[in-house]
Structures are given as C-alpha cells and as structure tokens.
Amino acid sequence: MDSIVIAGGRPLRGRLKICGAKNASLAVLCATFLCKNEVVLENIPNISDVRFMLGIIKSLGASAGWDGPDTLRVTPPEQVNDEAPYQLVKKLRASNLLLGPLLARFSEAEVALPGGCNIGIRPMDLHFKGLSGLGAELSLEHGCIRGNAPGRLRGARVYLDFPSVGATENIMMAACLAEGQTLIENAAKEPEIVDLANFLNTMGAKVRGAGTDVIKIDGVPFLEGGARYSVIPDRIEAGTFMVAAAATGGDVVLENLIPIHLQPLTAKLREARVEVYEEEDTIRVCANQPLRSIDIKTMPYPGFPTDLQSQLMAMLSTVPGTSVVVENIFENRFMVADELKRMGARIKVEGRMAVIEGVPSLQGAQVKATDLRAGAALIVAGLMANGETEIGNAGYIDRGYYDLEKKLTSLGATIWRK
Ligand SMILES: CC(=O)N[C@H]1[C@@H](OP(=O)(O)OP(=O)(O)OC[C@H]2O[C@@H](n3ccc(=O)[nH]c3=O)[C@H](O)[C@@H]2O)O[C@H](CO)[C@@H](O)[C@@H]1O
Numbered sequence: 001m002d003s004i005v006i007a008g009g010r011p012l013r014g015r016l017k018i019c020g021a022k023n024a025s026l027a028v029l030c031a032t033f034l035c036k037n038e039v040v041l042e043n044i045p046n047i048s049d050v051r052f053m054l055g056i057i058k059s060l061g062a063s064a065g066w067d068g069p070d071t072l073r074v075t076p077p078e079q080v081n082d083e084a085p086y087q088l089v090k091k092l093r094a095s096n097l098l099l100g101p102l103l104a105r106f107s108e109a110e111v112a113l114p115g116g117c118n119i120g121i122r123p124m125d126l127h128f129k130g131l132s133g134l135g136a137e138l139s140l141e142h143g144c145i146r147g148n149a150p151g152r153l154r155g156a157r158v159y160l161d162f163p164s165v166g167a168t169e170n171i172m173m174a175a176c177l178a179e180g181q182t183l184i185e186n187a188a189k190e191p192e193i194v195d196l197a198n199f200l201n202t203m204g205a206k207v208r209g210a211g212t213d214v215i216k217i218d219g220v221p222f223l224e225g226g227a228r229y230s231v232i233p234d235r236i237e238a239g240t241f242m243v244a245a246a247a248t249g250g251d252v253v254l255e256n257l258i259p260i261h262l263q264p265l266t267a268k269l270r271e272a273r274v275e276v277y278e279e280e281d282t283i284r285v286c287a288n289q290p291l292r293s294i295d296i297k298t299m300p301y302p303g304f305p306t307d308l309q310s311q312l313m314a315m316l317s318t319v320p321g322t323s324v325v326v327e328n329i330f331e332n333r334f335m336v337a338d339e340l341k342r343m344g345a346r347i348k349v350e351g352r353m354a355v356i357e358g359v360p361s362l363q364g365a366q367v368k369a370t371d372l373r374a375g376a377a378l379i380v381a382g383l384m385a386n387g388e389t390e391i392g393n394a395g396y397i398d399r400g401y402y403d404l405e406k407k408l409t410s411l412g413a414t415i416w417r418k
C-alpha cells in the first residue's frame, strides 16, 4: 500500500466541497438490485469502496458505469450470475448489504462473509434475525452466507436488540418486496437510513418512518426503478475536515453538506471553544483561541458518531487538560492511540475508555493506518505535528476519502503520496 506524507504545522484555510456519502452510496448501490430498470445515481464519490462495490455488483450480472465524475448508471440484472466473489467482498464490510436485496428479488443469495476494517467483531446476528423473521432460510457454509426464500418473503415485526445500521438497511430493503407489512422496531436512525428509504421510495417502495425508531414498510411486487437519485453529502468526510480545521487553528468553509447531520460534532467542537457557523448547506469552522478539553461518548445517531471518534482523539491530544473518550460501538477503535503515542500523544486506554492528557505539540513520525478512520485521524495528527509524518497503509484512507491530498493542498497543507 502507498504512504501519505505530510509536512505539518500549517493551519488549514479556504473553501472545500464535500462529496456524496460513502455509506449511503454503498447501501443505495445494493438497493438497485431491487429495481427492474436502470437507475441513475448522482453525488456518488469515486472512492475505492464504491469501486469495489461496483466490481461486486457487476460480477453478479449488473451493468454499471460512470456517466460523469460523480454520476453512475446501474442496470440491475434480470437474474444473478454467481456468488459475490470473496476477493472483492473481503475488502468491504458493506457487501453484506446485498443479502436483503438478493433474497427479496431473486429468492436466493450467496455472499462471502464480508471483510472491511478491523474495528471489532462485527457479528451479523441481527441481519440474520431480521431476514429469518421475513421467512428467509440462512446458513453459513465455508465462509459463505447462503440464503433462500422459498416463495416470496413475508412481512413481519422485527425488533432489533441494538439499532444496527446494516441490519436496519438489509431488513428494510428485503421488506420492500415482501408480502404484507414489516415493522422494524428499535431501528437505526442514521441519516444514511433515511437516504436509503428516500431512494427506495423514489423507485416505487412504500417505506415510512425512516429516521425514527419504528420503520414501517408495505411490500410491493417490484420496484420499477428508471429514476435518478442524488445521495446525501458525506457527514464523516465533512466532520473529518471540520476537526482538521479546528486542530490546526484554521478557518475553513465546507460546502455541499447538511449541517444538522453534523450537529453531534458541532456541539462538541463548540464545547471545546471552536467557532462553528452553520448556514443552509455550508459550515464554517474557525479556531482562533486555545481549545478546551472535552469528553465524548460514541452512540448511535443522533449521538456522537464512532466514525469521527479517532479524528477527535487526534485533535484532543494537544488540548491542555484531560479529555475522556468512551467508545460504545466498536471495541477495536482505539488502535490509533498507539500510533498517536508514537507522535508524542499521552493516551491511556482501558477497555472502552481512553484518557487523553493534552501535550504541548505532536512530532512528525512514521505511523500506519490500522483502519479507515484511524488513517483519517493520523492525517489530522500529521497536519498538527511539527515536522514530517509518513502514514503507511494509505489504502485504508482511500476507502472513504476522494482526492484527499488535492483537497488538503487546496486548503494550504503540504501533503503528498509516496
Ligand atoms: C457501510 C456502513 O454503513 N458502515 C457503517 C455502519 O456499519 P455497520 O452497519 O456494520 O454498523 P452497525 O450499526 O451494524 O454496528 C453497530 C454495533 O452493532 C453490533 N452488531 C451489528 C450487527 C449485528 O447483527 N449484530 C451486532 O451485534 C456491531 O458489532 C456494533 O457493535 O454503521 C456504523 C455505526 O454507525 C459505522 O461505523 C459504519 O461506518
């Protein structure tokens, strides 16, 4: 994998356009399998996760291609060719989102157990519980999830023990073509869930309540497709730049985002004495006074997102005083702490809690990304640090950030790829 090198110590300044959301794009790409006709998707980021997902859906028989820098045309297959290939599936977790659509549309599915970042055990019991509740028979054979749904799936009442994003998405997609009504209780409420529901409804589904605890889906025989849909902006990309601007004492305006989606981060940055100004679809982040230590706990939306926890940890590493971070979603999301320590940070990890004692500054060092957001956190740390930081395993970062070096260069950073 490549490395990214940063000569740190410069505040970020300028304006930047945020891309479409990775997690919304991946779910919507899977949902195209529920449609009969071509679908045009706009605001799709050309990141490696999306390219892998395109590879997977093409291997299953879809035809798909770029029709502009962020527009994709996808024609779903009339029948599926094969099982989703392990070589591609292992590279991204979201490949598990094909299960629901394949079962609903083709009554059978074979998907290799997904890979993705090593941020926790990431079981799929809630996906299985929900899809079995709709009548699917699922088994795990030789690292492959096999499912079939003799006849049509049947609507059911599904209670999720935890509001899992992926399980909510899989069940919601499957339920669109099930006979009768499905209720998903204790559903995830992330903006990407609402976006997926909006996509499904645009294509002809009947989904209500997305964004609340209970999602109600009335099954229809098929989704027509044949429409255009633009996915929401990436709140995690936006949040990463917000943190980078704050951490470098910068002043950055981010465009093409939905400020309310960033509320949990905005509130925390303000608590840390960062100025954040929201307008209709822009946010300005301005840090021109010493920051104050804060505590954060990751939670399902609208709580603080786990996908921004590592980046904030990097920022807090030079904030005077003690900050405490509690990670409630993924048990392995503190691996970045060891890398930050190589740069001079003082972080003590105990189970799900990290205690950060602010140091006066970070020093550039050779570090490596252990997952996508750990990589993003090391980018933030590299921008803050004195001297040069070389971040190995940059491929993880490419999973979720389009044109990162170019975007940061436009904000005044010195950054290049090796
Ligand atoms: C592609 C995508 O959209 N990825 C996002 C999605 O991941 P993902 O959909 O995998 O995350 P989930 O919300 O499912 O996982 C949250 C928690 O639920 C647990 N769990 C999940 C499913 C299950 O069947 N059983 C179970 O116990 C997981 O181990 C984890 O502890 O939501 C996460 C939480 O916001 C984000 O960090 C990821 O970026």
Ligand SMILES: C=C(OP(=O)(O)O)C(=O)O
Binding pocket: 092, 093, 094, 116, 117, 119, 307, 372, 373, 400
């Ligand atoms: C954990 C993430 O993604 P995935 O669920 O695809 O691994 C992420 O985007 O930070």
